[in-house]
Amino acid sequence: MKRDLVIIGGGPAGLAAAIAAYDKGVRDILVVERESRPGGILKQCIHNGFGLTRFKESMTGPEYAQRFIDEAEKRKIEILTDTFVTRLTDKKEVTCMNERGIFTIQARAVILAMGCRERSKGALNIAGTRPAGLFSAGTAQKYVNLYGMLPGKRVVILGSGDIGLIMARRMTLEGAKVLCVCEIRPHSSGLRRNIAQCLDDFGIPLYLQHTIVEIRGKERVEGVVVAAVDKDKRPIAGTEKVFECDTVLFSVGLIPENELTKGAGIPLDGRTKGCTVDGDRETQAEGIFACGNVLHVHDLVDFVSEEAEIAGSAAAEYLFGGERQKRLIPVQAGQNVSYVLPQRLDAASESPQKLYFRVTGAIKNAVVRVEGGDGVREWKKIAVAPGEMEHITLPPAYFREAEGLCVSVLAQEA
Amino acid sequence: MEKKSFVCIECPRGCLLTVEEGEGAPRVSGNFCPRGKAYAEAEVTCPRRVLTATVRGKTQRVPVKTRGEIRRDLLFSVMEKVHAVRVDGPLKIGDVVLADVDGEGTDLVAAANYDGE
Numbered sequence: 001m002k003r004d005l006v007i008i009g010g011g012p013a014g015l016a017a018a019i020a021a022y023d024k025g026v027r028d029i030l031v032v033e034r035e036s037r038p039g040g041i042l043k044q045c046i047h048n049g050f051g052l053t054r055f056k057e058s059m060t061g062p063e064y065a066q067r068f069i070d071e072a073e074k075r076k077i078e079i080l081t082d083t084f085v086t087r088l089t090d091k092k093e094v095t096c097m098n099e100r101g102i103f104t105i106q107a108r109a110v111i112l113a114m115g116c117r118e119r120s121k122g123a124l125n126i127a128g129t130r131p132a133g134l135f136s137a138g139t140a141q142k143y144v145n146l147y148g149m150l151p152g153k154r155v156v157i158l159g160s161g162d163i164g165l166i167m168a169r170r171m172t173l174e175g176a177k178v179l180c181v182c183e184i185r186p187h188s189s190g191l192r193r194n195i196a197q198c199l200d201d202f203g204i205p206l207y208l209q210h211t212i213v214e215i216r217g218k219e220r221v222e223g224v225v226v227a228a229v230d231k232d233k234r235p236i237a238g239t240e241k242v243f244e245c246d247t248v249l250f251s252v253g254l255i256p257e258n259e260l261t262k263g264a265g266i267p268l269d270g271r272t273k274g275c276t277v278d279g280d281r282e283t284q285a286e287g288i289f290a291c292g293n294v295l296h297v298h299d300l301v302d303f304v305s306e307e308a309e310i311a312g313s314a315a316a317e318y319l320f321g322g323e324r325q326k327r328l329i330p331v332q333a334g335q336n337v338s339y340v341l342p343q344r345l346d347a348a349s350e351s352p353q354k355l356y357f358r359v360t361g362a363i364k365n366a367v368v369r370v371e372g373g374d375g376v377r378e379w380k381k382i383a384v385a386p387g388e389m390e391h392i393t394l395p396p397a398y399f400r401e402a403e404g405l406c407v408s409v410l411a412q413e414a
Numbered sequence: 415m416e417k418k419s420f421v422c423i424e425c426p427r428g429c430l431l432t433v434e435e436g437e438g439a440p441r442v443s444g445n446f447c448p449r450g451k452a453y454a455e456a457e458v459t460c461p462r463r464v465l466t467a468t469v470r471g472k473t474q475r476v477p478v479k480t481r482g483e484i485r486r487d488l489l490f491s492v493m494e495k496v497h498a499v500r501v502d503g504p505l506k507i508g509d510v511v512l513a514d515v516d517g518e519g520t521d522l523v524a525a526a527n528y529d530g531e
C-alpha cells in the first residue's frame with residue numbers, strides 16, 4: 001500500500017498536523033491511531049485550562065480535542081483507529097497491526113505524533129513490598145475519569161508534576177482523602193496555578209525536599225514512610241513520618257514515546273529524549289517529521305497544536321517540492337538553558353524562526369540572550385521557571401550569515 | 415485584623431501577595447502590578463472556581479463542567495448533585511445536564527460529545 005502522508009498518532013499533535021497538511025493541498029493522508037477514538041491523552045484530561053493561549057477560553061481536554069476532531073472530519077481526513085504502528089524505517093515504511101492483520105505502508109512523508117508516557121522510575125528505588133495500590137498519576141486519571149472508579153480512599157502522592165496535582169483535586173472531590181504530596185526537589189515541577197487550585201484550595205500539604213523511603217503493606221498498601229532529604233537528595237535520619245494510606249500515586253514526569261523512532265535509527269537528543277529537528281520539525285531522516293510530546297514534553301497543549309501545524313505544513317511542502325535546499329546551523333543551549341528546540345535552523349529560510357526553550361532553574365528579572373547571528377539580541381522576561389516553556393522569535397536578517405546560534409538566560413543585574 | 419499570604423497565579427512572576435482585612439476594603443501588598451491586587455481581592459472576598467467532573471452514562475462516563483465559575487465553598491455540595499446524575503440519550507458539548515446546579519444560576523453542561531452509549 002502506498003500513501004502520500006502517514007501520521008502516527010491521532011492525538012492533538014497528529015490531528016493538527018493532518019489538518020495543516022490538508023490545508024496546504026495534501027489529500028492522501030492517513031492518521032494511524034492505536035486507540036478506538038482519536039484525541040490522545042486529552043480524552044482523560046477532563047479538567048479545564050486548555051486552549052487559553054490558542055482559543056482565549058478555558059476548555060476541558062475533551063472539548064479542546066473535539067475542535068480538532070471536527071476540523072479533521074470536515075476535511076474527511078482518514079483516521080484508522082484500533083491500529084498499532086509496530087515498526088518504522090528511515091525509508092518511510094510504516095508497519096501496522098490491527099484485527100485484519102499486519103500490513104506495511106510505503107509513505108512519501110511521515111509525521112511522528114506518538115505523544116509521551118509517564119516515567120515510572122520513582123517506584124523503583126523505594127524500600128519495602130510491592131502491594132496493590134501503587135499507580136502512576138495518569139493511570140489513576142484513567143480509572144477515575146474514564147471508568148468512574150476510585151483507586152483508593154487515603155492517598156499519598158509522590159512527585160509534584162501537574163498530573164499528580166490535578167489528581168489530588170480530582171480524588172478529593174470524589175471523596176478520597178489526599179494526605180500530602182511529596183517532592184524531592186526544593187521546588188515543584190507543576191504549574192503554580194495547579195498548586196494553588198489543586199492543593200491549597202483543599203488544604204493538601206506539599207512537602208518539598210521530602211520523599212517516600214518505604215512502602216508498607218502485604219496485599220494492599222497500608223502506609224508509607226516519608227522523610228526529609230538533604231541537598232544531595234539523601235533521606236535525613238530522624239525525620240521519618242508514617243502516613244497510613246491505601247494508595248500511592250507517582251507523578252514523576254513524562255518521557256517521549258520514541259521506541260519506533262529508535263527502531264528506525266533516527267537520532268534522538270539526550271536532553272529532550274525526542275528527535276533532533278530543524279525549524280521545519282524535520283528529523284535527521286529525510287521526509288520524516290515530528291511534533292507534539294513525542295518531540296519534547298509540552299506543558300501546554302496549545303503549543304503542541306502550533307508545533308504540529310509547522311510540521312504538517314512542512315510535510316506538505318516536502319511532498320510537493322521535494323527536499324528544500326537548506327543551510328542548517330546548530331542552535332545551542334547556553335548558560336541556564338536546558339534545551340532549545342529546534343536544535344538546527346535553516347539559515348537560508350525567508351521566514352522568522354521561533355525558538356522554544358526551557359531554563360534549568362527559576363530566575364526573576366531574567367534576560368534571554370541570543371548570540372551568533374547579527375550582533376547580540378536580548379529580551380527581558382519578568383520571570384522564568386523550568387516548568388514553563390519559553391519562546392522568542394528571530395527575524396531572517398538575524399541568522400542569514402550565522403554559523404551557529406546560542407541561547408542563554410541570565411539574571412538581570414540590579 | 416486578619417492577614418493572609420499567598421502566591422499570585424496570574425503570571426509567571428509569582429509575587430507573594432499579602433492581604434490585610436479589617437475595616438473597609440482589604441489592603442493588598444506585594445503585588446508588582448494591578449492584576450495581582452484584583453486577584454487577591456477576589457480570593458479573600460469570594461473565591462470562585464470552575465468545577466469539572468464526570469457523570470454516569472449508559473456504558474461510559476461523560477465529562478461535565480459548570481458553565482462558568484461557582485463559589486468555591488459550594489464545590490462539595492455541587493459534587494453531591496453531580497454524583498446523582500445519570501444521562502441517557504446523546505449530548506453535545508455545551509448541552510445542559512443539570513440546570514442551576516449551584517443554586518445561583520450556573521448550569522452543569524456536557525464537556526464532551528456523548529453518543530448515548
Ligand SMILES: Cc1cc2nc3c(=O)[nH]c(=O)nc-3n(C[C@H](O)[C@H](O)[C@H](O)COP(=O)(O)OP(=O)(O)OC[C@H]3O[C@@H](n4cnc5c(N)ncnc54)[C@H](O)[C@@H]3O)c2cc1C
Nearest residue numbers: 009011012013034040041085114115138292293299300301
Ligand atoms: C497522563 C497525562 C496527562 C496529561 N495532562 C495534561 C494536561 O492536563 N494539560 C496539558 O496541557 N497537557 C497534559 N499532558 C500532556 C499532553 O500529553 C499534551 O498536552 C498533549 O496531549 C500532547 O499531544 P500529543 O498528540 O503529542 O500526544 P498524545 O495526546 O499522547 O497523543 C498521542 C497519540 O498517539 C497514539 N500512539 C502512540 N503510539 C502509537 C503507535 N505506535 N501506533 C498508533 N498510535 C500510537 C496514542 O494512542 C495517542 O492517541 C498530559 C500527558 C499525560 C501522559
Ligand code: SF4
Nearest residue numbers: 422425428429447450
Ligand atoms: S502581581 Fe502582577 S506581576 Fe506579580 S505575579 Fe501577579 S500578575 Fe504577575
